[in-house]
Amino acid sequence: MRxxxxxxxxxxxxxxxxxxxxxxxxxxxxxxxxxxAARARSDIVVMSLFVxxxxxxxxxxxxxxxxxxxxxxxxxxSAGVDLLFAPNIGEMxxxxxxxxxxxxxxxxxxxxxxxxxxxxxVATVVAKLFAGIRPEIACFGRKDAQQLAVVRTLARDLSxxxxxxxxxxxxxxxxLALSSRNVRVEDRESALGLSRGLFAAAEAAASGERLAxxxxxxxxEVATDTGAKVQYATLADRHSAxxxxxxxxxxxxxxxxxxGEVRLIDNVFLxxxxxxxxxxxxxxxxxxxxxxxx
Amino acid sequence: MRxxxxxxxxxxxxxxxxxxxxxxxxxxxxxxxxxxAARARSDIVVMSLFVxxxxxxxxxxxxxxxxxxxxxxxxxxSAGVDLLFAPNIGEMxxxxxxxxxxxxxxxxxxxxxxxxxxxxxVATVVAKLFAGIRPEIACFGRKDAQQLAVVRTLARDLSxxxxxxxxxxxxxxxxLALSSRNVRVEDRESALGLSRGLFAAAEAAASGERLAxxxxxxxxEVATDTGAKVQYATLADRHSAxxxxxxxxxxxxxxxxxxGEVRLIDNVFLxxxxxxxxxxxxxxxxxxxxxxxx
Numbered sequence: 001m002r003x004x005x006x007x008x009x010x011x012x013x014x015x016x017x018x019x020x021x022x023x024x025x026x027x028x029x030x031x032x033x034x035x036x037a038a039r040a041r042s043d044i045v046v047m048s049l050f051v052x053x054x055x056x057x058x059x060x061x062x063x064x065x066x067x068x069x070x071x072x073x074x075x076x077x078s079a080g081v082d083l084l085f086a087p088n089i090g091e092m093x094x095x096x097x098x099x100x101x102x103x104x105x106x107x108x109x110x111x112x113x114x115x116x117x118x119x120x121x122v123a124t125v126v127a128k129l130f131a132g133i134r135p136e137i138a139c140f141g142r143k144d145a146q147q148l149a150v151v152r153t154l155a156r157d158l159s160x161x162x163x164x165x166x167x168x169x170x171x172x173x174x175x176l177a178l179s180s181r182n183v184r185v186e187d188r189e190s191a192l193g194l195s196r197g198l199f200a201a202a203e204a205a206a207s208g209e210r211l212a213x214x215x216x217x218x219x220x221e222v223a224t225d226t227g228a229k230v231q232y233a234t235l236a237d238r239h240s241a242x243x244x245x246x247x248x249x250x251x252x253x254x255x256x257x258x259x260g261e262v263r264l265i266d267n268v269f270l271x272x273x274x275x276x277x278x279x280x281x282x283x284x285x286x287x288x289x290x291x292x293x294x
Numbered sequence: 295m296r297x298x299x300x301x302x303x304x305x306x307x308x309x310x311x312x313x314x315x316x317x318x319x320x321x322x323x324x325x326x327x328x329x330x331a332a333r334a335r336s337d338i339v340v341m342s343l344f345v346x347x348x349x350x351x352x353x354x355x356x357x358x359x360x361x362x363x364x365x366x367x368x369x370x371x372s373a374g375v376d377l378l379f380a381p382n383i384g385e386m387x388x389x390x391x392x393x394x395x396x397x398x399x400x401x402x403x404x405x406x407x408x409x410x411x412x413x414x415x416v417a418t419v420v421a422k423l424f425a426g427i428r429p430e431i432a433c434f435g436r437k438d439a440q441q442l443a444v445v446r447t448l449a450r451d452l453s454x455x456x457x458x459x460x461x462x463x464x465x466x467x468x469x470l471a472l473s474s475r476n477v478r479v480e481d482r483e484s485a486l487g488l489s490r491g492l493f494a495a496a497e498a499a500a501s502g503e504r505l506a507x508x509x510x511x512x513x514x515e516v517a518t519d520t521g522a523k524v525q526y527a528t529l530a531d532r533h534s535a536x537x538x539x540x541x542x543x544x545x546x547x548x549x550x551x552x553x554g555e556v557r558l559i560d561n562v563f564l565x566x567x568x569x570x571x572x573x574x575x576x577x578x579x580x581x582x583x584x585x586x587x588x
């Protein structure tokens with residue numbers, strides 16, 4: 001695996017047909033599942049690693065975001081990444097960028113409502129990665145379901161010639177969806193409220209419940225009882241990310257909650273027939289908590 | 295020359311290294327100068343032809359914009375265009391696009407102030423053409439000087455790997471800058487106010503004037519005396535498109551005015567030493583007014 005810092009080097013090393021896995025680093029098995037999906041579809045896998053300040057609505061959240069390039073490089077290489085693109089801020093935003101990409105509609109509910117500017121930051125950096133790297137495939141985790149909808153809409157609207165692949169959420173053994181933020185969670189039991197609420201609601205959907213309100217209520221009640229402070233629980237159309245009242249299309253049921261000082265999100269994908277993608281489950285502790293020999 | 299209607303066909307016919315000339319059609323010698331600049335730099339010249347509704351701030355202006363694909367195809371082919379990309383609205387905006395690209399700063403003065411949303415429409419369609427066609431070079435006329443600055447900023451900020459080439463304004467024999475809108479001008483004499491004002495100011499700059507206010511005043515006075523109704527006359531930094539008070543950087547002096555119902559813009563490029571690019575001049579009537587044998 002090579003590590004490069006400029007778009008020009010990426011284009012020389014991966015001139016065409018690459019599969020891109022955009023990340024903000026501090027890798028876990030969710031990212032590695034995206035690498036696996038990329039490897040299955042392309043001979044060249046490029047991982048980008050950049051903690052994008054544009055998508056943080058709070059500078060303290062940006063400051064606290066965990067970073068460890070040495071660790072990430074080892075994990076990326078062992079997962080089969082061919083090229084690690086780790087630009088510095090000067091390569092990405094040399095002059096404080098004047099250009100912003102905004103995806104209306106799909107960006108407005110849920111995370112968009114709770115994190116002003118977040119999806120504009122995501123859309124801008126993703127457009128830049130697509131423009132500068134020219135991948136044929138880009139893999140994103142389903143855990144960020146609304147982000148996935150934003151990216152799909154962006155790619156379609158701007159005619160980027162690539163396929164967007166959504167990769168199932170990977171969960172820790174106890175059900176907590178993998179997130180780099182998990183390392184900052186102190187009250188583990190409370191954090192499990194999100195996934196437990198979603199699983200309970202998915203069971204209700206499997207048993208025939210199609211109304212959003214009771215499904216959302218199950219999530220909120222279970223998560224709250226477990227100790228998480230719920231910001232929203234919303235059933236949304238998977239493509240438009242618009243809240244819906246009935247489960248009558250491809251959808252996701254999303255929850256955001258704070259646990260102590262850490263804000264977590266999670267979701268399950270639901271089909272109109274009640275079938276759910278709950279994600280996959282690790283049988284062992286996540287590499288998030290592993291000390292690597294650097 | 296082939297004419298195609300989809301991005302996919304363009305990418306098959308011009309897989310890499312193409313030079314793109316984006317147009318809204320109703321071609322004149324200004325567009326053909328861009329084709330010439332493109333041919334000098336690339337073996338494959340793609341011209342796009344799409345009257346982009348997003349960049350019109352008035353639907354009546356959009357409706358009145360002249361269109362003649364048959365004529366444009368003949369002119370494009372004889373100028374050496376290899377591939378004419380003439381998409382319909384369904385290819386460009388299949389679902390009413392949710393995605394918008396905005397370039398702040400450079401979009402705000404002059405045309406940005408007088409045509410709300412105009413540059414957002416330009417930036418969005420140009421980003422889409424760059425993303426979907428992947429040209430190595432794109433040629434734009436200097437007549438739209440602020441647009442050129444917007445496009446350069448956009449390409450840099452989003453890391454599109456291409457070279458933007460600005461092509462000197464082509465003028466009719468009497469000095470009027472070529473524009474598809476010229477066919478709608480009834481009071482020709484008044485329309486000459488724009489170029490005469492700019493030329494007079496360029497002479498003052500050549501004679502040592504470096505202050506914006508007197509240069510702008512010359513433009514306004516000459517244009518107004520000639521019968522044009524001036525909206526603005528502004529000396530601006532060529533790269534940031536920010537109004538400046540002294541000619542101490544690469545700049546352009548721009549004017550917008552209405553002549554009857556037609557709104558016209560024009561500019562001259564000025565260097566800090568007072569040297570000007572006034573554009574080139576046709577020795578014969580423009581093809582705008584020619585009947586072609588279709």
